[in-house]
């Protein structure tokens with residue numbers, strides 16, 4: 348090609364194009380460098396700590412248990428580009444009130460004991476859209492995995508709890524041994540089940556004055572058990588799944604863990620004494636004293652009326 352054939356305008360356009368692409372790449376790199384490591388985010392640190400703690404308590408054998416933590420957008424912007432969707436995953440159910448909400452969720456088939464060693468494989472950060480039918484993956488599940496098979500129960504429970512308490516952020520499921528054992532030997536009547544737990548430790552009525560709700564054995568991982576759990580979540584933060592485990596909900600991971608921990612301690616006492624002659628208990632009058640002292644209202648009709 349002769350020098351006279353070179354079109355200066357072409358060179359200018361190419362240079363402009365290259366400049367544009369380089370500055371875009373530099374801009375993206377600067378943005379990426381400015382972003383903080385999500386593994387240092389307080390909500391992530393707390394999630395990893397909680398999953399490990401639950402495993403250490405023996406509540407999450409093998410791939411048992413799952414946690415979903417709702418995260419506010421403002422908590423994420425320092426760590427993630429929220430326009431970068433890694434992939435979309437269908438959920439298989441409706442949750443119309445949760446569109447635009449972000450959840451950090453344990454992965455299906457994943458072991459709680461491994462969360463702290465490989466959080467990006469065992470956890471995923473999703474954003475809900477299409478009336479709950481699609482989850483946009485923004486971080487995690489790096490082995491191609493996806494969220495827990497119990498996502499229906501989690502998201503439907505989030506929706507139910509948010510209506511009762513807009514501060515609710517956590518839904519947690521696990522298999523604590525004594526609560527599970529209790530569902531084999533105790534009536535599943537919710538009032539009787541709650542009253543037994545309240546009688547086992549003085550702090551129980553203070554920690555869960557609304558009591559615990561109980562579902563009979565049902566097939567897990569289905570929308571049916573999700574809907575049933577969410578319905579029960581409207582009146583209590585603890586829902587026992589008979590012969591399976593428990594669901595807890597709360598405003599943060601500590602509160603939810605503490606709820607399950609307290610109910611499990613009460614169930615442990617029950618399993619220690621159920622076969623022995625009962626000589627003492629916490630009476631209803633004593634429980635009323637606790638309600639007065641801590642200014643709380645017990646589930647209506649669960650205590651016998653107060654003596655005048």
Ligand SMILES: [Zn+2]
Nearest residue numbers: 411412521592
């Ligand atoms: Zn389970």
